[in-house]
Amino acid sequence: MRQSEIIAEVSNDKKTLFAIVEQDERVVYLYIYAREDLRERFPRMRGCWVRNLSPAPQQDDSEALAHGLPPMLAAQYCRSLEAEAPLDPAGIQILWNESDDGAALWYHGLLLAVIPGWSLYIDHSVSYSAGCIQQNPLTFPLGSASTNTQYALADKTRQFWRDWAHEEHNPWPKIQRNFVACYEQRFGPAVKYYAIDQGTWPPMAISQHEDEENYYFFTMGMSIRPMPQIELIFNDEAEHYRRIELAFAVGKEYVDEANAVQMASAISSYAQLPWESLTWLGEGHTLVSQAAPLGYEGHIISSALGASVGKFALPGCYGDPVTLLWASPLFASELEFAQSRPNGGQELVAMMTEAGVEAVFAPRAPLV
Incomplete structure (x- = not known):
């Protein structure tokens, strides 16, 4: 044979x-x-x-x-x-x-x-x-x-x-314009733009914005790809969860621009995570990062925490809605709490909301 x-x-x-x-x-x-x-x-x-x-x-x-x-x-x-x-x-x-x-x-x-x-x-x-x-x-x-x-x-x-x-059909320029326009409509003109894809597909970037009080950073390009596992977990509701972008914001009274950019680099590293690890990111998920502010160990990501900056809809991508998840720094004790129980991350988001923690990062005491 x-x-x-x-x-x-x-x-x-x-x-x-x-x-x-x-x-x-x-x-x-x-x-x-x-x-x-x-x-x-x-x-x-x-x-x-x-x-x-x-x-x-x-x-x-x-x-x-x-x-x-x-x-x-x-x-x-x-x-x-x-x-x-x-x-x-x-x-x-x-x-x-x-x-x-x-x-x-x-x-x-x-x-x-x-x-x-x-x-x-x-x-x-x-x-x-x-x-x-x-x-x-x-x-x-x-x-x-x-x-x-x-x-x-x-x-x-x-x-x-x-x-x-095919270059003539390349979807990226339109996707890029739509997301920049969306962010600019809510947070003013983009002041800087960072490519975070290392020259590989798909194109990904961070758009930086600011007002008198805060620095804002938003990814674009993550939502080109649906995340792994979503079809199995959410079945008929998958379209509402499979595409995301990430955001980070910090108050100007606490950091200068260079430090703000360093903090925002965490969402750059998270942007590839679903496909590098064959996993997914969603409401209340926690992540460890060396780019977290001094004294913090990582982040929780949540759309609910974005209520303080006002709800706004991102452009859809390939017929699906796109969810914006805000990254908020966590202490080690909070990470441990969230990861030690079922739905611990969502419990922690509820605690943070009750304590007045908002999408824009400001120094605070641990909640756990």
């Missing part, structure tokens, strides 16, 4: 995950596996049967499983009962989804298989294959864009990457 061969391999944007297409003389599979340092969190490789390269067996391929080989799909589940042609590496395109945790296999422009990002976070593999016509232990039918959301999402993702690949 011919040794199994990897005929395509593509990492995601942050190189946290790798997708491979593997085939031998019997069968083709798409797999996703985690980088070595993430294997403790994501120990299981996710697999999707793509096609049989030998005639489909009449029964489940238990013999292959017994020998540690990828099983063929039984005939009752297959679109084609005959042996299909091996894949030509030159025709393969693997596209990662926008949240950087799921992948689709395209072959000469046809969609063959999808492993959705949310399947990474559950205890069993879920995948969709164009060659499958009936649900089975190996995969689900992929169907069409009109019958399967996963197909429609994969098609949408392909258009997303096409837009970013």
